[in-house]
Amino acid sequence: MIAAPAALRDPYLTHILTxxxxxxxxxxxxxxxMYTDQLSLGHSFFxxxxxxxxxxxxxxxxxxxxxxxxxxxAVTAVVGLGLSIxxxxxxxxxxxxxxxxxxxxxxxxxxxxxDVTGGEEGIRxxxxxxxDYLGNYYIVLGVMLASLIFLYYIAERSRFSLIFKAVRDDxxxxxxxxxxxxxxxxxxxxxxxxxxxxxxxxxxxxxxIVNPNVLAIVPTTALVVTMGMVGGVxxxxxxxxxxxxxxxxxxxxxxxxxxRLLAYGLAATLILIFLPGGIIKYxxxxxxxxxxxRRV
Amino acid sequence: xxxxxxxxxxxxxxIGAIYGLMAIGLSLIFSVVDIANSAHGGxxxxxxxxxxxFQKIGLGVPLAMLLAVLLVGVIGVVIYRLTxxxxxxxxxxxxxxxxxxxxVFEQVVRITFGPEYKNLQPLVTGVFEGGxxxxxxxxxxxxxxxxxxxxxxxxFIKRSKLGKAIRMTTQDIEAAQLLGIDVTLIYLLTFxxxxxxxxxxxxxxxxxFTLYPAMGWLPFILSFFITxxxxxxxxxxxxxxxxxxxLTDAFVSYYIAPTWGLIAGFLLxxxxxxxxxxxxxxx
Numbered sequence: 053m054i055a056a057p058a059a060l061r062d063p064y065l066t067h068i069l070t071x072x073x074x075x076x077x078x079x080x081x082x083x084x085x086m087y088t089d090q091l092s093l094g095h096s097f098f099x100x101x102x103x104x105x106x107x108x109x110x111x112x113x114x115x116x117x118x119x120x121x122x123x124x125x126a127v128t129a130v131v132g133l134g135l136s137i138x139x140x141x142x143x144x145x146x147x148x149x150x151x152x153x154x155x156x157x158x159x160x161x162x163x164x165x166x167d168v169t170g171g172e173e174g175i176r177x178x179x180x181x182x183x184d185y186l187g188n189y190y191i192v193l194g195v196m197l198a199s200l201i202f203l204y205y206i207a208e209r210s211r212f213s214l215i216f217k218a219v220r221d222d223x224x225x226x227x228x229x230x231x232x233x234x235x236x237x238x239x240x241x242x243x244x245x246x247x248x249x250x251x252x253x254x255x256x257x258x259x260x261i262v263n264p265n266v267l268a269i270v271p272t273t274a275l276v277v278t279m280g281m282v283g284g285v286x287x288x289x290x291x292x293x294x295x296x297x298x299x300x301x302x303x304x305x306x307x308x309x310x311x312r313l314l315a316y317g318l319a320a321t322l323i324l325i326f327l328p329g330g331i332i333k334y335x336x337x338x339x340x341x342x343x344x345x346r347r348v
Numbered sequence: 349x350x351x352x353x354x355x356x357x358x359x360x361x362x363i364g365a366i367y368g369l370m371a372i373g374l375s376l377i378f379s380v381v382d383i384a385n386s387a388h389g390g391x392x393x394x395x396x397x398x399x400x401x402f403q404k405i406g407l408g409v410p411l412a413m414l415l416a417v418l419l420v421g422v423i424g425v426v427i428y429r430l431t432x433x434x435x436x437x438x439x440x441x442x443x444x445x446x447x448x449x450x451x452v453f454e455q456v457v458r459i460t461f462g463p464e465y466k467n468l469q470p471l472v473t474g475v476f477e478g479g480x481x482x483x484x485x486x487x488x489x490x491x492x493x494x495x496x497x498x499x500x501x502x503x504f505i506k507r508s509k510l511g512k513a514i515r516m517t518t519q520d521i522e523a524a525q526l527l528g529i530d531v532t533l534i535y536l537l538t539f540x541x542x543x544x545x546x547x548x549x550x551x552x553x554x555x556x557f558t559l560y561p562a563m564g565w566l567p568f569i570l571s572f573f574i575t576x577x578x579x580x581x582x583x584x585x586x587x588x589x590x591x592x593x594x595l596t597d598a599f600v601s602y603y604i605a606p607t608w609g610l611i612a613g614f615l616l617x618x619x620x621x622x623x624x625x626x627x628x629x630x631x
Contacts, residue, residue, distance in 0.1 A: 089440070141622065145384030153569050156614070164608055270454065311459060313455045324444060
């Protein structure tokens with residue numbers, strides 16, 4: 053995956069891999085929220101917010117791409133922090149759907165405020181990091197791998213890992229053990245918002261164009277939920293893998309554009325009913341099986 | 349003194365009543381079946397397009413609408429039994445599952461009917477004019493029928509035997525089972541009733557707007573906000589909140605710009621939700 057684009061020098065394949073990495077960051081940011089039971093059905097809100105912010109700073113105010121990406125991330129992190137005040141009063145479905153409402157409001161606002169945001173047309177002419185496709189690829193891949201390692205460490209290898217699990221399994225019991233649940237939910241929300249923002253900002257600078265779709269529930273939240281379900285939630289690596297699978301399938305089924313989303317929707321529905329845990333669970337089982345077989 | 353045009357008030361009241369009916373299906377399923385049905389917008393979409401389909405094949409407008417509503421109810425029951433019921437205790441999974449179902453519905457409609465905008469024939473044609481007010485007859489009919497349907501539902505839940513069983517199931521499942529109430533059947537019927545009401549709101553409201561495959565998301569989000577800000581499980585709460593939302597929408601549309609109407613309504617419900625998490629008329 054690291055050497056192939058350089059060896060093959062295939063711009064199209066490289067483009068698909070770059071886009072996969074962007075979505076992988078976004079999918080992981082959705083998953084980190086799931087670690088403390090904060091299912092979001094409006095995660096495109098953070099992605100799109102950062103994408104628009106980066107696009108505006110870069111295209112309208114001519115801010116350097118790196119600086120506009122960083123401000124996109126910073127603003128979404130602060131917005132995530134601010135949202136915790138009203139949103140932490142909500143749980144479960146209320147939380148998930150209030151997020152969806154936020155994404156819907158943001159989409160409507162962007163369409164309504166067309167003087168600044170370009171309405172349905174969106175914003176064009178964003179300056180990319182570099183015009184060299186390999187350069188772009190390695191930048192995005194590097195950021196994606198760094199995010200993967202960071203989020204995986206936080207969620208699975210650090211002292212937070214067990215705390216998250218305790219909060220998820222039984223919040224009351226966790227509280228009785230002296231865990232300040234609120235603090236860890238906040239950590240996940242800010243991380244989830246910031247990394248979704250990172251994904252959105254990279255999306256804007258890489259594709260050099262944004263439109264209201266990046267904020268909309270369909271397709272953007274739909275994609276991230278599908279990636280998470282296909283890959284397997286509560287694993288960080290699973291949703292990233294799911295992102296690669298979905299983006300590749302997307303390209304593969306370019307001819308059948310009509311039925312793509314239907315196919316993913318159905319596939320994710322079936323996986324949810326019959327293989328809860330996603331692909332990663334079965335993949336790791338297979339790896340376990342073969343590594344054990346070799347030892348014997 | 350600023351004179352408030354009667355037109356704006358009536359616009360708000362009529363659309364508000366329709367919003368109330370839109371929300372009632374979600375509210376009913378949310379409070380009785382205890383699942384958050386993210387496919388609410390999908391059922392709304394199906395209602396509108398089925399009515400469109402039946403009109404296309406030459407059925408009369410009222411018959412087409414009635415058939416569409418019944419069919420949405422049946423589809424709701426089947427979908428619930430096959431997909432949702434087996435995993436109903438896993439709340440997060442139900443939420444994601446119904447979300448995915450909505451996407452599947454949307455794509456099925458997109459493939460079957462194409463992505464173009466379509467128009468649904470109204471139940472009644474013509475425009476009412478008088479007293480300085482101009483309003484399409486369909487809008488008036490839709491609002492009146494919405495209020496009637498919501499009142500009927502309220503009466504049904506309060507008075508009928510089945511309604512009592514539904515309330516019993518909501519309050520105490522184990523006691524309901526002890527009294528011989530088939531809880532699964534109640535869930536099935538309530539889900540079907542909820543989706544049929546959603547279909548009814550779709551066939552009444554859709555002629556006022558246009559039909560397109562992604563048309564279900566806005567009513568879904570609207571319904572959700574109206575349901576929880578009005579008070580979960582409160583039939584009158586949904587209607588009252590629907591009217592408040594509709595009036596906000598109408599006034600902001602009139603005094604600022606149409607595109608800001610819905611946004612203002614959403615912000616208002618968000619504020620209500622933060623100040624009063626149990627909702628306006630919730631316990």
